[in-house]
Amino acid sequence: MRVSLVKKIVGVYGYPIGHTLSPLFQNAAFKELGLNFIYLPFLVKPKDLKKAIEAVKALNMVGVNITVPYKRAVLPYLDELSPEASKIGAVNTIHHYRGKLIGYNTDGEGFINSLKEEGNFEPEGKNVYLLGAGGAAYGIAFSLIKAGIKSLALTNRTKEKGELLLKHLKKFSPQGCILRFIEFNKRNSATLLKEIDLLVNATSVGMNSDDPLLINFEIFSREIFVYDIVYNKDKKTRLIEAAEERKFPYLEGEKMLIYQGAISFEIWTKRKAPIEVMKRAIKEKNAKVSYGW
Template structure:
């Protein structure tokens, strides 16, 4: 019998996850299908119960459900307890277990694409939403020295810092008002600038950072994956190393794939399918 996995989100029509997961299943001759499910927030509990009722193998979870789904799970992994958000569910013998593979995807892309090791480094982080929580967790675990956080609204950044201070041994936080995001001194002190907001998903979105402030040795990581953002374009014009979030997306998807199937994910197949899907949008 064909096994079902999928994606809970609202909206989900834009997602390319079904494309690269189904390509991976085909590559390994696995009898799985990945389906997107548009789940309104008010229906989340019923939809989650449906995973058990329909014997669905697993589910990815995206905006706006990554934290709201937690009360409906039977168990969560250690990283979920520390991050406070779920992006992968595995139906293990009728028990729903939550995982977070975003941090894995982020670190894999940092290492492969930018050859960057966060240990002892200073980070300039834009954003304080669900992705920023996974990014911050990953940076702390890899012993980053300092994380400067900028977000609008300010209160979300305060909440993120409060959440992670208890596990951030050796890592200090600096909270900066959104209006000060183009502070030249702060940017020049950073080893890497990370955009963990959704700014850039729309082709008309401007860069949150002025091009002239992107200093010579600064690395740029933008989690937006569906296009080359204004930030990435500006960085490349300045001759900087800059990458988008496509490999992070594929890598977190590969980790989910391995949880569900117990098989090693065909990364290159998944990456090629994702790139083709974006090229054809």
């Protein structure tokens, strides 16, 4: 890529950031459509978050994706939120448009689109168990409820954060969707696990290859669908390995990554994202990339 000719900069802010695969497929998509954009990963330390967001304006960048652990922390630094991001209370995409920083959340929609398109799983009427109450969990929970699930059980290591998400969801949850918080130390309750149809891991557990398995798969008495939104460049997560062992259908985080990234791409470029090109870029180059962080 001839960097000197690049005019439009987008990227991703996170801490850590070395795991990100977004530059691979976003740059492949820009190239495919002949767009003069470049997508870069930025390691932003917590103390520098405000300055890094201000830099989007100062450097006249088109926008950035926001990843772990900043999806909620960026809210005070934005000029406007899309109606969806405002309801969700978390942002994963910022668009610098007409001098303003506008926050969007494409996680939830990307999650649902990938679940339907790649997993052939229809969430309507299903019982869902969500692990985690961080930035990604907000978007996913919101979109699952919007898609008409029957119930959502939610657990989180830090009880206060889990209960905060639950409270937040209750504000816009349509009547009929049963919402409940499960204490983290009771997360393997047999009664609960026996009734679920879809298990979603939205914690960061799995980012490191020696991370534990949070759920005891022995308890499942029937097939469930497993979605681990964590993606790992080098190998499958333990959760996905456990799903494979039980021959359960599953999706890995790369699928959500592509579908949420496609929506961000469309916000920044106003062009239709070439999803197949994005998928191919990840498949071909996966495991070969390293930013040295």
